[in-house]
Amino acid sequence: MAKVAAQPTPKPRTRRKSQRAAIPPELARDIEQMLRELESLELLEEDGEPLESEWHVVQIHLLDDLVRQHLGPSNDYFCGGNMFVYYSTEQARAINAGKSAYKGPDFFVVRNVDGSKPRRYWVAWEEDGRYPDLVIELISPRTAKKDKEENLRFYAEVLRVPEYYWYDQDKGELRGYHLANGHYEPITPNEHGWLWSRVLGAYLGVWEGVYNGRRYRWLRLYRADGSLVPTPSELAEQERQRAEQERQRAEQERQRAEQERQRAEQERQRAEQAEAELERLRALLRERGIEA
Numbered sequence: 102m103a104k105v106a107a108q109p110t111p112k113p114r115t116r117r118k119s120q121r122a123a124i125p126p127e128l129a130r131d132i133e134q135m136l137r138e139l140e141s142l143e144l145l146e147e148d149g150e151p152l153e154s155e156w157h158v159v160q161i162h163l164l165d166d167l168v169r170q171h172l173g174p175s176n177d178y179f180c181g182g183n184m185f186v187y188y189s190t191e192q193a194r195a196i197n198a199g200k201s202a203y204k205g206p207d208f209f210v211v212r213n214v215d216g217s218k219p220r221r222y223w224v225a226w227e228e229d230g231r232y233p234d235l236v237i238e239l240i241s242p243r244t245a246k247k248d249k250e251e252n253l254r255f256y257a258e259v260l261r262v263p264e265y266y267w268y269d270q271d272k273g274e275l276r277g278y279h280l281a282n283g284h285y286e287p288i289t290p291n292e293h294g295w296l297w298s299r300v301l302g303a304y305l306g307v308w309e310g311v312y313n314g315r316r317y318r319w320l321r322l323y324r325a326d327g328s329l330v331p332t333p334s335e336l337a338e339q340e341r342q343r344a345e346q347e348r349q350r351a352e353q354e355r356q357r358a359e360q361e362r363q364r365a366e367q368e369r370q371r372a373e374q375a376e377a378e379l380e381r382l383r384a385l386l387r388e389r390g391i392e393a
Contacts, residue, residue: 154241155315157207159312159315161239163320165182167321168322170336171302171322172301179218179220180209180210181206181208181209181210181220181233183207183208184220185222186225186232187222187226188232188259192204206236206237207239208236209262210235211228211233212234234262234300235265235266235300236262236264236266238252239268240268240272242271249276252265253278253285261283263300264299265277266278273307273318275290275296276296277296277305291304293306301322303330304323304324306322312332313334
C-alpha cells in the first residue's frame with residue numbers, strides 16, 4: 102500500500118459558549134457541503150492486494166490473540182489487523198478518485214477507546230480524531246524499503262504514532278521506535294533482544310516454535326517478569342496440565358492415605374495377635390496352677 106503525503110485534518114479547538122461567535126452564512130454553507138461530501142465518500146475495506154504469505158496471515162492473528170490475552174476485555178482498546186486507516190478527508194478523496202492513497206498497517210492498537218464497537222476500517226474523524234498508538238509492520242522483500250524507511254517517516258510525521266515496530270521474519274530482525282520531539286528514536290533491546298512497549302506494557306520479542314501447526318520465528322509478547330504471554334490454546338493446555346498435575350497430586354495423596362490406613366490396619370492386627378498370644382500363654386500357666 103503506497104504512502105500518502107496528505108496531512109491529517111486538524112481538529113478545531115473548542116471555545117466556551119459565551120465566546121462562540123455566530124458562524125457566517127458562507128462558512129456554514131461550506132461546512133454543510135463538506136459534511137455532505139463526507140457522507141458520499143465510499144470508504145473501501147481493501148485494495149485488492151493479498152497478504153504476502155500464509156505466515157503474514159497467521160502472525161497477524163497471533164498478535165491479535167496475544168494483545169487480547171495480555172490486556173483483557175477490549176472495552177478500552179482496539180486491535181486492527183490488515184485494516185485500512187483513514188486519517189484525513191484528503192486521503193479518502195484521493196482513494197475515491199482512484200489514486201494510490203491506501204494506508205493499512207499489518208497490525209495496530211489504539212488505547213482508551215471502545216474496542217467492542219464493530220469496525221470495518223479505522224476512520225479518524227469518526228473516532229474523535231484518534232490515530233493508532235502502536236503500529237507493527239511485517240516485512241517482506243516487496244515491502245522492505247517502504248516499511249523500513251518510508252513508513253518510519255510517515256508514522257512519525259503524519260500519524261504521529263507513539264510506537265512503531267517492524268519485524269523481518271526471514272532475517273529474524275526486529276526493530277522498534279518511540280516518538281520523541283516529532284521524530285522516532287530507536288528502542289534499546291534488552292539482553293534477550295526484546296523491545297519494551299509502553300503502549301502494551303509488555304516486551305515484543307522473537308520466539309521460535311510451533312503455533313497452529315506451523316513452525317516459524319514468531320513475534321510474541323513477554324510480560325515484565327520475562328514470562329511468555331500465552332495464546333488461548335497455550336493457556337488452555339497450561340490449565341489442562343495444571344488440572345492433570347492436581348489430579349496426580351490428589352491420587353498420590355489418596356495412595357499415601359491408603360498406605361497409612363493399611364499400615365494402621367497391620368499394626369492393629371499385630372496388636373490383636375500379640376494380645377491373643379499373651380492370653381494363650383496365661384491360659385497355659387493357669388492350667389499348671391501358676392497365676393500370671
